[in-house]
Each structure stands twice: as C-alpha cells, then as structure tokens.
Amino acid sequence: MINxxxxxxxxxxxxxxxxxxxxxxxxIFVLSLIFMNLVFLPSMIGGISGMFTNFMxxxxxxxxxxxxxxxxxxxxADNVLQKARAVPDVHAATKRxxxxxxxxxxxxxxxxxxxxxxPSEEYDISNYPNIIAEGEFLGDLSRNEIIIGAMLVxxxxxxxxxxxxxAVGVGSLVDVVxxxxxxxxYKVKGxxxxxxxxxxxxxxxxxxxxxxxxxxxxxKATSVVIKLKGNVNSAKAKEKIIAAGINEEIFTADxxxxxxxxxAMQSIDMINVVxxxxxxxxxxxxxxxxxxxxxxxxKKEIGILKAIGITPRSIVLTYAFISMFYVSxxxxxxxxxxxxxxxxxxxxxxxxxxxITIIPEIQSGLIIKSVLTMLIMSVVxxxxxxxxxxxxxxxxxxxxx
Numbered sequence: 403m404i405n406x407x408x409x410x411x412x413x414x415x416x417x418x419x420x421x422x423x424x425x426x427x428x429x430i431f432v433l434s435l436i437f438m439n440l441v442f443l444p445s446m447i448g449g450i451s452g453m454f455t456n457f458m459x460x461x462x463x464x465x466x467x468x469x470x471x472x473x474x475x476x477x478x479a480d481n482v483l484q485k486a487r488a489v490p491d492v493h494a495a496t497k498r499x500x501x502x503x504x505x506x507x508x509x510x511x512x513x514x515x516x517x518x519x520x521p522s523e524e525y526d527i528s529n530y531p532n533i534i535a536e537g538e539f540l541g542d543l544s545r546n547e548i549i550i551g552a553m554l555v556x557x558x559x560x561x562x563x564x565x566x567x568x569a570v571g572v573g574s575l576v577d578v579v580x581x582x583x584x585x586x587x588y589k590v591k592g593x594x595x596x597x598x599x600x601x602x603x604x605x606x607x608x609x610x611x612x613x614x615x616x617x618x619x620x621x622k623a624t625s626v627v628i629k630l631k632g633n634v635n636s637a638k639a640k641e642k643i644i645a646a647g648i649n650e651e652i653f654t655a656d657x658x659x660x661x662x663x664x665x666a667m668q669s670i671d672m673i674n675v676v677x678x679x680x681x682x683x684x685x686x687x688x689x690x691x692x693x694x695x696x697x698x699x700x701k702k703e704i705g706i707l708k709a710i711g712i713t714p715r716s717i718v719l720t721y722a723f724i725s726m727f728y729v730s731x732x733x734x735x736x737x738x739x740x741x742x743x744x745x746x747x748x749x750x751x752x753x754x755x756x757x758i759t760i761i762p763e764i765q766s767g768l769i770i771k772s773v774l775t776m777l778i779m780s781v782v783x784x785x786x787x788x789x790x791x792x793x794x795x796x797x798x799x800x801x802x803x
Contacts, residue, residue, distance in 0.1 A: 426728075429692060433732025433776075436685040438739050440678055440772040445744065445762040463527050464636050465643060466658065467626035468651045476650055479623035485646045486628050491639040493631045494526035497623035499612040505554065505605060506577040507567040512554055515604045516578065518612030527629045530594065530606065537572035537592030544608050548576065548588035552595035553602035564603060578605075584615045626650075682779060689725050689783035718789050725784025729776050737769075 467486070469476050476482055479497040486495040499518035504511050521540040524530050531539040535552060552558035555570050570576065574590045588607065596602055612618070630639050636654040643652055747762050 429688070429728050430731040430735055432688060433685060433729055434735035434739060436681045437733050437736030437772060437776055438743075439681045440775070441736070441740050441765070441769050442743060442762070443677060444768055445740075445765060446747075463627035464630040464634075464655055465628040465640055466653050466655070467628070467643075467648060468653070469624065470650045475618070475622040475624060476626060477620060477622055479626055480621035482623075482626050482648055482650065485648050486626060486643055489639070489642050489646050491630055491634045491642055493629045494523065495626060495628045496520055496523035496527050497609070497621070498625050498627060499609060499616075499618070499622070500624045501612055501616070502581050503605075504579040505550075505567060506579065507570050507574065510566070510568050512565045512567060514551070514554065516580075516612065517604060517606050518609040519606060520609050527627055529596070533594045533596045533601070534592045535595040537590070539592060540606060540608055542608075544591065545611065546586070546588055547591040547607070548578070549592045549594050549606040550576070550590055551602040551604045552593055554605070555593055558593070558595060558602075578607075580615050582616060586611070586615065682775065685729075685776065686779050686783045689728065689780055690786065692728070718785055722781050722784045725780040726777065729780035733773055733776055740769075 467476065467482055476497075483495050483497060486492055496519065501516050501518070503514060503516045505514050519530070519540075520542070521531075521544060522542050524539075530549075534549070535558075537549075540547060540549060550567070550570060553564050554567050556566050556568050567576065570590060570593075572590055572592060576588055576590060578586050578588060580586070594601065594606070613622075628639075628643070630636060636656060640652055640654050744762055744764060
C-alpha cells in the first residue's frame with residue numbers, strides 16, 4: 403500500500419508538471435469560485451440574521467415577559483417589574499400594552515399595532531427614542547399624541563409596498579379606531595424610522611392612553627421588556643429572572659428572533675441550499691470530465707504502466723492525487739478570495755437606505771465543513787474514471803480500444 407501511495411504521488415506530480423499551465427490555472431479558478439459560493443453566501447446570510455436579531459431589540463429588549471397560557475394580559479405587571487428589577491443582571495425594565503387598531507387620515511385608513519409605553523423608561527430599554535426621523539419622541543405628559551411608523555407615511559422607505567396614510571406629517575391629526583370601537587383623535591408628534599416592518603408599520607402612544615381606552619386597572623400589560631447589563635448572557639439572565647418568581651412566559655430576544663427568522667429566512671435558506679448543491683454538482687462534474695479526458699488521452703500509457711507491473715491501485719491513486727491537487731489549490735485560492743471579501747464588507751458593509759447595514763459573519767465550522775466536502779468530492783470524482791480504465795485489459799488499453 404505504501405509503495406502504491408509513492409507511485410501514485412510520483413505519477414500525479416509528473417502528470418501535473420506536464421499539464422497545460424493555463425488549463426490548470428483555469429480549473430483552479432473555477433474551483434475557487436465554487437468554494438467561495440459554499441462559504442461566502444452563508445456568511446452574508448449570517449450577517450442578515452445578526453442584523454435581524456438587532457432589530458428585535460426594538461419590541462423585545464434583551465428579555466421579554468409575556469402573558470402565560472391564554473391570558474391576554476400580565477395581570478400583575480408592576481409586581482413582575484419589581485421582581486425583574488431586583489435581578490442583579492437587569493439594567494432596566496418597563497411595561498407595554500400592544501393592541502390592534504385602525505389609523506385614519508382623511509380618506510385613507512390602515513391597520514396597525516399601537517404600542518402603549520412609558521416614554522421616559524424607553525430611553526434605557528429600546529432605540530425608539532433614537533429613531534425619530536421627524537418631530538420628537540413622546541414625553542411623560544404626552545396625551546392625545548402619537549408617533550407614526552415611517553412605512554405608514556407616504557414618501558418613506560417601504561410606504562410604496564404597504565397601504566399608507568398619505569402625506570401625514572408632524573402636527574397632522576389622525577383618528578385611531580381601537581378594537582373595542584373607541585375612537586381617539588391624536589396629533590402626530592413624530593415619525594419613527596427603523597427601516598423594519600416590526601417598527602415602521604406600527605405606532606406609539608402613551609401607556610395611559612391604552613389603559614384608559616380599554617378601562618384597564620391594576621397595571622396590566624401585554625409585555626414586560628427587560629434590558630440587561632453590559633455583556634450579560636441573556637439565556638443565563640432568563641434563568642435568574644425565572645428564579646426570581648416570575649411565572650409568566652419568558653423569552654430572550656434571540657428566541658423571539660429565531661422563531662420569526664426561521665420564517666423570514668426560509669426562502670433565502672432554500673436558495674442557499676440549491677446554490678450549494680448546484681456548485682458541488684458543477685465541481686464534481688468538472689473534476690470528473692477533466693480526469694476522464696486525461697485518462698482517455700493517457701489510456702495507452704496506462705496500459706504500458708500495467709504491463710510493466712504498476713498496480714491498478716497505483717493508477718487510481720495517481721488520479722485521486724491529481725484531483726485532490728486541483729481542489730486543494732482551488733480551496734486555497736477560494737479562502738484568499740473569501741477572507742479578502744469578508745474584510746472588504748466588514749470595513750465597507752452593504753448598506754440599504756442609509757440605515758440597514760449587513761456585515762458578514764465568519765463561520766469557521768462552515769469553512770471546515772466546506773473544505774472536507776470539496777476534498778471528499780475530489781477523491782470520488784477523481785477515482786471513478788481512473789478505476790474504470792485500470793480494470794481494462796492491458797492489450798486493449800495499449801491499443802487504445
């Protein structure tokens with residue numbers, strides 16, 4: 403076996419040296435692009451996933467407490483807040499009320515989610531106060547005032563896709579028809595633009611507005627949103643919050659984003675799977691064709707080698723090593739291209755509408771998996787045509803039949 407390996411390596415080295423240099427470079431280039439496709443697209447998808455998780459901070463903070471079972475509200479939200487704030491890992495916490503409603507401006511009407519919040523507490527919890535594109539954020543005394551999401555306003559990003567209220571601006575009056583039939587008129591105090599549907603299709607009012615409209619008492623809430631200190635692990639913090647005696651449903655932002663992200667990313671994941679599959683098929687076909695043509699051209703030489711005592715195993719190993727050389731060089735070139743692009747897009751991330759940035763994620767596990775997949779593919783694709791010829795009769799091989 404050792405002799406076969408030595409002979410195979412020697413044969414592969416000789417064959418590569420005699421090969422056309424331009425053809426070899428072209429093969430390596432194509433294989434590097436195939437490897438790039440296996441690792442770069444998922445890295446960009448990982449960046450999109452990370453961006454999506456950051457967006458989830460708006461409605462969910464780091465940890466969110468929601469009503470348990472079939473309950474519509476957390477009935478003791480103030481008690482939950484007290485327990486949550488007592489947890490050492492918690493930086494701040496606030497309560498919110500989310501309800502469905504219709505917003506009307508002149509002849510236009512759209513459905514939306516209205517979030518009732520305590521404005522001064524949001525500065526320590528979310529980015530809502532920092533994404534006001536026009537006007538001002540709500541204050542603690544803001545009554546009969548509303549913040550409108552940008553996608554509900556004509557002219558803003560996304561408004562052309564969804565139904566919008568037309569030319570609404572700061573100071574405009576809008577009517578909000580709540581789910582219980584109550585109608586309230588609000589003055590638009592600001593327009594928020596987070597460039598994300600969970601934010602820009604919604605509206606914000608003071609917590610007391612929702613409480614009054616629905617006649618709620620006792621500090622009810624549809625959610626308690628928690629912001630953690632520094633780099634505290636949200637999963638571990640969740641365990642401590644549960645241990646504090648909070649018996650409602652508790653989720654981390656990652657858990658919330660994963661659930662939504664799985665739905666949002668299904669199409670992209672399918673494209674990625676198909677793209678990777680096509681790349682591997684193309685790569686395998688390329689190696690198979692190259693080795694097959696090489697074998698056909700050297701069929702007579704292979705017959706002579708067998709006649710002087712070179713074993714079929716050595717011949718098969720020769721082409722396996724040739725195939726591995728091509729793929730290994732393609733992987734190395736692909737890694738150089740991959741990390742060059744990763745560096746470029748990290749320094750100059752892809753930006754949409756000045757506020758959405760996608761920074762690719764380096765996934766070492768994926769890179770290792772892709773390297774092993776390509777190498778296995780190269781061995782299989784290199785062995786098949788060589789194995790077939792190595793089994794032929796010596797005289798037939800020499801005569802090239």
